[in-house]
Amino acid sequence: MQHSSKMNTSDQLMLTAIDLMSEKGYNGVSTKEIAEKAGFSEKTLFRHFGNKRNILATAFNRFHYGPEMDSIFFDQIKWNLKADLQLISATYQGNMDRNRKLIKISQKMETDEHNELKKLTHDYPRQLKKYLTQYFSEMIRQKKVIQTDPEIQARMFLVMNYGAFMHGLETSLPEKDFISESVQLFTRGLSP
Amino acid sequence: MQHSSKMNTSDQLMLTAIDLMSEKGYNGVSTKEIAEKAGFSEKTLFRHFGNKRNILATAFNRFHYGPEMDSIFFDQIKWNLKADLQLISATYQGNMDRNRKLIKISQKMETDEHNELKKLTHDYPRQLKKYLTQYFSEMIRQKKVIQTDPEIQARMFLVMNYGAFMHGLETSLPEKDFISESVQLFTRGLSP
DNA sequence: AATGATAGTCAGTACTTACTGTCATAATGA
DNA sequence: TCATTATGACAGTAAGTACTGACTATCATT
Numbered sequence: 277m278q279h280s281s282k283m284n285t286s287d288q289l290m291l292t293a294i295d296l297m298s299e300k301g302y303n304g305v306s307t308k309e310i311a312e313k314a315g316f317s318e319k320t321l322f323r324h325f326g327n328k329r330n331i332l333a334t335a336f337n338r339f340h341y342g343p344e345m346d347s348i349f350f351d352q353i354k355w356n357l358k359a360d361l362q363l364i365s366a367t368y369q370g371n372m373d374r375n376r377k378l379i380k381i382s383q384k385m386e387t388d389e390h391n392e393l394k395k396l397t398h399d400y401p402r403q404l405k406k407y408l409t410q411y412f413s414e415m416i417r418q419k420k421v422i423q424t425d426p427e428i429q430a431r432m433f434l435v436m437n438y439g440a441f442m443h444g445l446e447t448s449l450p451e452k453d454f455i456s457e458s459v460q461l462f463t464r465g466l467s468p
Numbered sequence: 469m470q471h472s473s474k475m476n477t478s479d480q481l482m483l484t485a486i487d488l489m490s491e492k493g494y495n496g497v498s499t500k501e502i503a504e505k506a507g508f509s510e511k512t513l514f515r516h517f518g519n520k521r522n523i524l525a526t527a528f529n530r531f532h533y534g535p536e537m538d539s540i541f542f543d544q545i546k547w548n549l550k551a552d553l554q555l556i557s558a559t560y561q562g563n564m565d566r567n568r569k570l571i572k573i574s575q576k577m578e579t580d581e582h583n584e585l586k587k588l589t590h591d592y593p594r595q596l597k598k599y600l601t602q603y604f605s606e607m608i609r610q611k612k613v614i615q616t617d618p619e620i621q622a623r624m625f626l627v628m629n630y631g632a633f634m635h636g637l638e639t640s641l642p643e644k645d646f647i648s649e650s651v652q653l654f655t656r657g658l659s660p
Numbered sequence: 661a662a663t664g665a666t667a668g669t670c671a672g673t674a675c676t677t678a679c680t681g682t683c684a685t686a687a688t689g690a
Numbered sequence: 691t692c693a694t695t696a697t698g699a700c701a702g703t704a705a706g707t708a709c710t711g712a713c714t715a716t717c718a719t720t
Contacts (some may be wrong), residue, residue, distance in 0.1 A: 283547070283667085284627075285667085298579070299578060299579045299580065300578045300579075301493055301495060301576060301577075303493060303496050304495050304578055304705060306706080306708080307707080307708060307709080308706095308708090310708080312682070316667075316668085317667080317668050318708090318709085319670095319709095319710090320667055320668075321709080322523040322708085322709065323666085323667085326709095327708075328707095328709090330587040331562040367545065369645060377685080380579070383575055383576070384493060384575070385493075385576075386491060386492045386493065386496060386577045387490070387491045387492075387572070388491065397638060397666075398638075398639075403681080410707065422664070425649075428645060428649050428707075429653075431646075432628070432646075432649060432650055432653060434631075434635075435628060435631040435635055435646070436624070436627060436631055437631070437636065438629040438631040438633070438634065438635055439626075439627040439628055439629070439631020439632070440627045440636050442629055442630065442631065443626075443627055446590075447590075453620060454493045454623075454624075455623060457617075457620050458624060460655070460657075461621075461624060461654070461657040461658070462653070462657070464656065464657040464658075465652075465654070465656040465657030466653070466656075467656075477697085498676080498677060498678080499677075499678060499679080500676090500677075500678090506717095508697075508698085509697070509698050509699075510678090510679085511679095511680090511697075511698065511699080512696080512697055512698075514678085514679065515696085515697085518679095519678075520677095520678065520679090520681075559711080636683080661720100662717090662719100662720085663718100663719085663720080664717100664718090664719085664720100665716100665717085665719100666715100666716085666717085666718105667714100667715085667716080667717105668713105668714080668715080668716100669712105669713085669714080669715100669716085670711105670712090670713090670714105671710100671711090671712090672709100672710080672712105673708105673710075674707100674708095674710105674718100675706100675707080675708090675709105676705100676706080676707075676708100676715075677704100677705085677706075677707095677708085678703105678704095678705090678706100679702100679703085679704090680701100680703075681700105681701090681702085681703105681707105681709085682699105682700090682701090682702105683698105683699090683700090684697100684698085684699085685696100685697085685698080685699100686695100686696085686697080686698100686702105687694100687695085687696080687697095688692080688693100688694085688696095689692105689693090689694085689695095690691100690692090690693090690694100
């Protein structure tokens with residue numbers, strides 16, 4: 277028995293499942309492998325979770341990080357393009373990084389799979405896009421940004437951040453200077 | 469027997485495998501399912517390919533589209549930032565779109581999996597980045613682009629195009645106006 | 661000591677999967 | 691017509707997988 281005294285059985289099983297599934301996908305990992313790697317018997321795994329599916333669902337609910345954009349758009353925006361985009365980008369990347377393993381699992385799932393993991397790659401970004409569109413709209417009104425379609429700019433900003441994150445995920449290399457340089461580009465490209 | 473008279477057995481099997489694997493991942497599709505969906509017996513599938521792995525390897529060799537960037541960077545560049553970026557972006561997106569199913573399969577594979585599919589997501593982009601870095605370097609020399617790190621700008625351009633492609637892949641929605649708008653942004657952001 | 665909670669071992673069930681061998685049939689081309 | 695090629699059906703092998711039941715052992719608490 278090699279159990280850590282700081283973490284309970286369920287957590288250990290779930291974290292191990294997340295690790296393994298993010299590498300091999302849901303179908304590529306057996307309940308036996310999860311249990312062994314976590315240091316428990318397969319029987320114990322089933323006692324705690326009932327079935328394989330429930331390991332992932334419970335792990336998601338337990339360990340994912342929700343979006344942190346509400347407080348930003350309501351409390352921290354300074355209406356300075358550069359500073360704001362810096363903050364938004366840093367927050368987005370930080371949040372995505374914290375969820376990176378769950379995102380990887382989601383990616384490797386069946387395309388038509390309907391599960392909560394999709395929140396990370398669909399619902400949250402959609403919400404962020406809405407906020408960002410409103411932000412650009414107001415910046416245009418204040419004439420701090422050139423006259424342009426706010427929704428398109430929001431999409432561009434998100435797509436660039438998303439691409440940087442995904443690229444980093446696949447190469448396991450951090451995107452050095454990405455945030456400051458991308459914000460520079462957007463600031464130069466959008467300032468009147 | 470419902471065989472199309474225009475396509476041979478191997479091709480039908482391989483294209484079916486690509487379709488199914490791009491939806492469900494390699495591990496999520498059985499040889500039985502591939503054969504049935506293609507309208508052949510499982511026995512026939514094994515006659516043609518020997519084992520499951522070889523279906524995918526052969527399909528990749530048969531159906532993937534290689535990078536088309538050589539001719540662009542050697543023959544079609546006009547040394548006009550907007551026109552060039554438009555061409556590069558359109559070519560990149562077109563190429564990625566043609567490979568979209570194989571890219572999806574690659575994504576769903578084990579992270580440490582070493583296979584030819586990685587060419588699409590690693591080797592080709594790396595090559596493109598090299599060309600693009602050289603392009604920006606020369607544009608800087610000609611003073612058609614502001615003084616900046618050419619490699620970083622190349623990375624940014626790629627990351628944005630990559631993000632747009634991946635986002636379109638996941639949402640099954642084309643990124644409307646992406647190319648023209650992103651090229652606008654880069655042109656405004658990089659022009660002296 | 662008795663009890664409850666938790667975990668492990670073992671054997672098993674039912675099903676799935678990749679793959680194989682054998683035989684029969686149909687289609688095609690010379 | 692005949693030989694060759696390609697395919698299907700069927701039965702099977704060996705291994706893997708998710709999951710279950712029964713039983714045992716250990717530890718903490720009362």
